[in-house]
Amino acid sequence: MKNIKYSWLLSMLTALVLVLSACGGGQASPTTKAAGAEATATQPPAEEKATATVASAETIKLVVWDFGGDEFSWMDNIVIPAYQEKHPNIKIEHVGVPEDELGTKLETAIAANAPPDLVVFPPNRVVAAGHALVLDDYMARDGLNRSDYCTLFGSWNVFTGGGTYDNKVMSLPIDTNIWAMMYNKDLFAKAGLPMLGPDDVIDFDTWLNYARAINKPADKLADRVWGSNLFFPIWNSMNNYMSDPYVLGDDGRTCLGNAETDDWVHFWEVQVTAYKEDLTTWTAGSMLTDVQEDMFLQGKVGMTEAAMGDAFNAAQQGLNVGLTGQPVVSKGWPGNVGGWNTDYYIMAATKHPEEAWQFLKFLSIEVPMIVPVGTDALAGAGGLPGLPCYLPLLKEAKFQEMMKQNPLVADAVKLMKRIKLPPFTPDIWTSVNAFNDGFTAMTEQGVPVKEALHKTAQDCQDATDQLWSTYEAIRK
Amino acid sequence: MTNLVQRFIFPKLSGLQRREAISAYLFLMPWFIGFLMFLVVPIGMAVYSAFTRWVLISPPPVWIGIANFREMFTTDKYFTWSLGITLKYMAMTLIPLMIIGLSLSLLLNQKLRGMNFLRTVFYVPAVVSGVAVTILWISLLDPQMGAVNTVLRELGVQNPPRWINSPDWALPSLALMSLWGVGGGAIIYLAGLQNIPPHLYEAAEIDGANSWQKFWKITIPMLSPTIFFVLITGLIGSFQVFTPAYIMGGTSRFGAGSKYMRFYLLHVYIKGFQEGRLGYASALAWILTILSAIVVIIVYNSSERYVYYEKSGEGQG
Numbered sequence: 200m201k202n203i204k205y206s207w208l209l210s211m212l213t214a215l216v217l218v219l220s221a222c223g224g225g226q227a228s229p230t231t232k233a234a235g236a237e238a239t240a241t242q243p244p245a246e247e248k249a250t251a252t253v254a255s256a257e258t259i260k261l262v263v264w265d266f267g268g269d270e271f272s273w274m275d276n277i278v279i280p281a282y283q284e285k286h287p288n289i290k291i292e293h294v295g296v297p298e299d300e301l302g303t304k305l306e307t308a309i310a311a312n313a314p315p316d317l318v319v320f321p322p323n324r325v326v327a328a329g330h331a332l333v334l335d336d337y338m339a340r341d342g343l344n345r346s347d348y349c350t351l352f353g354s355w356n357v358f359t360g361g362g363t364y365d366n367k368v369m370s371l372p373i374d375t376n377i378w379a380m381m382y383n384k385d386l387f388a389k390a391g392l393p394m395l396g397p398d399d400v401i402d403f404d405t406w407l408n409y410a411r412a413i414n415k416p417a418d419k420l421a422d423r424v425w426g427s428n429l430f431f432p433i434w435n436s437m438n439n440y441m442s443d444p445y446v447l448g449d450d451g452r453t454c455l456g457n458a459e460t461d462d463w464v465h466f467w468e469v470q471v472t473a474y475k476e477d478l479t480t481w482t483a484g485s486m487l488t489d490v491q492e493d494m495f496l497q498g499k500v501g502m503t504e505a506a507m508g509d510a511f512n513a514a515q516q517g518l519n520v521g522l523t524g525q526p527v528v529s530k531g532w533p534g535n536v537g538g539w540n541t542d543y544y545i546m547a548a549t550k551h552p553e554e555a556w557q558f559l560k561f562l563s564i565e566v567p568m569i570v571p572v573g574t575d576a577l578a579g580a581g582g583l584p585g586l587p588c589y590l591p592l593l594k595e596a597k598f599q600e601m602m603k604q605n606p607l608v609a610d611a612v613k614l615m616k617r618i619k620l621p622p623f624t625p626d627i628w629t630s631v632n633a634f635n636d637g638f639t640a641m642t643e644q645g646v647p648v649k650e651a652l653h654k655t656a657q658d659c660q661d662a663t664d665q666l667w668s669t670y671e672a673i674r675k
Numbered sequence: 676m677t678n679l680v681q682r683f684i685f686p687k688l689s690g691l692q693r694r695e696a697i698s699a700y701l702f703l704m705p706w707f708i709g710f711l712m713f714l715v716v717p718i719g720m721a722v723y724s725a726f727t728r729w730v731l732i733s734p735p736p737v738w739i740g741i742a743n744f745r746e747m748f749t750t751d752k753y754f755t756w757s758l759g760i761t762l763k764y765m766a767m768t769l770i771p772l773m774i775i776g777l778s779l780s781l782l783l784n785q786k787l788r789g790m791n792f793l794r795t796v797f798y799v800p801a802v803v804s805g806v807a808v809t810i811l812w813i814s815l816l817d818p819q820m821g822a823v824n825t826v827l828r829e830l831g832v833q834n835p836p837r838w839i840n841s842p843d844w845a846l847p848s849l850a851l852m853s854l855w856g857v858g859g860g861a862i863i864y865l866a867g868l869q870n871i872p873p874h875l876y877e878a879a880e881i882d883g884a885n886s887w888q889k890f891w892k893i894t895i896p897m898l899s900p901t902i903f904f905v906l907i908t909g910l911i912g913s914f915q916v917f918t919p920a921y922i923m924g925g926t927s928r929f930g931a932g933s934k935y936m937r938f939y940l941l942h943v944y945i946k947g948f949q950e951g952r953l954g955y956a957s958a959l960a961w962i963l964t965i966l967s968a969i970v971v972i973i974v975y976n977s978s979e980r981y982v983y984y985e986k987s988g989e990g991q992g
Contacts, residue, residue: 302948302949303948303949306731306732306948306951307731309731309732310731310732310734322951324730324732324733324951325732328730328732328733330732420820483818483819483820629949629950635933636933636934636935639842639933639935640842643837643840643841643842643843644842644843658752661750661752665950666950669730669950669951669952672728672730672733672737673730673732673733
């Protein structure tokens with residue numbers, strides 16, 4: 200009887216040890232795995248091998264990570280069913296990870312040797328550390344050229360969704376978008392302001408004057424009209440190259456001096472003035488700031504930062520909306536538009552690089568034709584907000600017609616051509632995040648602009664130095 | 676096989692004793708394996724990684740000696756800053772929470788109708804998720820549309836605080852929010868209060884003690900172990916503030932990671948997971964552990980002076 204008990208106990212113990220060993224197993228093998236992945240990344244793929252793999256009856260699962268939700272609902276609703284119908288042996292598992300968690304989860308997954316096969320917008324350092332598959336050989340094999348893709352394809356910065364790193368192609372964009380300004384034409388007309396087109400460039404002094412002209416204070420929220428939404432610099436002017444010199448300098452690593460030029464001092468003074476005069480929703484507080492886009496859609500804000508889809512959405516809701524570039528920091532500087540692409544990266548550790556590549560190619564070349572794009576993809580409609588980045592698609596009748604029908608599309612295309620790519624930096628957000636506190640010091644604590652700016656530029660420099668140091672240590 | 680077991684495992688024990696010993700160890704084994712894998716090994720790794728440059732996605736960790744600690748004390752501006760924020764918050768919340776919690780528990784200890792309902796009401800905030808509580812308070816404290824400022828304006832306050840949007844009020848906002856959870860501590864005090872033998876109060880009344888004397892001479896000494904428990908857990912909790920700072924910072928105009936709400940643990944998180952520097956974050960975490968331990972040891976060692984433990988048999992003979 201006792202022997203039976205011991206056997207039972209020992210069996211349970213063995214099972215427990217096996218389970219726990221399995222938990223720890225991932226930790227032991229990443230080096231081996233990474234080495235394997237590296238080999239995959241550098242081997243020129245053979246088409247025959249690909250065909251043989253795809254043609255086999257084996258079911259292959261590809262795990263795809265993006266932000267999920269409405270923004271990526273087209274993946275579940277249209278892309279996956281369409282792809283699986285064409286490729287019954289491929290099963291796509293789509294995982295939505297909230298935007299602010301994706302980087303951390305991805306890095307943890309990489310460390311645990313369980314990354315997805317494809318991921319949208321990985322942190323720069325993930326690519327720098329060699330965890331994304333290099334695609335040049337795949338492109339050459341399948342007859343795709345870099346020149347087939349839109350402007351941002353040539354850049355490297357995860358924010359802009361650029362696809363190259365060290366002159367190697369790391370991703371294929373699906374769509375491309377602008378980060379510009381839309382304005383309420385009726386409020387502009389009422390204030391006697393000129394209509395702005397995609398070729399107009401205004402500076403922040405002009406913006407301030409326009410905001411003052413439109414602004415209408417009121418005791419009741421229902422009667423209130425704000426001159427503008429705040430064009431917050433760390434989201435707009437800084438990373439979108441709207442100053443000369445660039446906020447981090449030509450080398451992408453020098454905040455001191457470049458972030459505190461006379462132009463920048465003046466820019467911050469204008470922001471502080473707008474804040475103190477209550478011309479933007481920011482002065483009111485966080486709840487109104489959070490809904491500032493809705494305030495614009497309700498006709499209560501004169502101007503706001505906007506992507507192409509935002510302008511289409513506003514027009515769809517009956518607002519008389521115009522699309523132009525954002526104000527520039529340096530007078531006469533032409534760069535008044537930012538932009539980004541939506542693109543997925545193939546993880547180097549994928550067990551199915553060829554299948555992942557085929558899916559990525561499908562996303563880039565075929566998806567813009569089957570998923571609502573641009574004007575058809577209004578907020579919540581589950582489409583891509585921009586236009587195809589694969590340029591041959593723009594010649595298709597569907598897109599030609601779209602440009603003819605909707606002047607906002609034509610304006611957006613013109614604005615796209617104005618995008619000026621900033622120099623590479625490992626993480627623009629971490630570099631310039633300190634300017635949030637700088638602005639708070641200027642507006643809430645009365646610190647003189649120049650003094651606050653210099654202190655913040657030093658914080659920015661410290662953060663940037665640290666970023667570059669980490670980046671260079673992990674770079675492959 | 677049996678001989679082999681007898682020879683190498685517990686050789687000095689008899690058969691029965693050996694079987695019992697093996698049984699005992701087998702029963703202990705799951706806990707021991709868990710203890711090793713989930714506590715000892717991670718702690719060991721944390722110690723090791725504190726001396727390395729370790730980026731999660733770029734293994735292996737590289738040994739850099741005390742460079743992380745040197746950076747902390749020389750170039751990392753947010754190290755002392757975040758520690759200062761944490762200590763300020765501790766000063767703002769710890770003692771007020773204890774005093775208000777105790778006062779509340781005295782009220783909740785009254786024998787009135789509907790007291791159980793009131794006790795539940797006051798305890799509810801303690802069981803609500805920290806994220807939900809934070810989001811609720813973000814709305815309440817909104818400078819323009821929040822309920823708090825609306826009431827203040829109605830009361831004639833011309834320029835009410837801008838709460839989480841103001842560098843001066845951001846920390847008091849968090850402290851105010853934490854006071855909302857005072858019911859959690861009050862319930863612990865209440866349990867302590869109900870353990871005080873009534874005959875002590877009866878004896879004091881016979882001796883002519885007034886309410887203040889009963890409170891000061893009986894309630895406080897008899898409640899001192901509970902107060903001490905709340906103090907220690909409150910101290911440790913203050914070192915560990917993360918959720919409200921992370922969420923409030925992210926939704927306020929400062930942005931997540933702003934220095935105005937950069938609590939120490941948030942700083943550790945930013946370094947470890949946003950900047951990917953796990954080695955440096957481990958070093959920061961160790962400093963927090965050591966500091967917390969020092970504070971707790973000091974408080975613990977001084978507790979003999981103000982904590983009264985009723986011992987069985989004390990005073991007899």
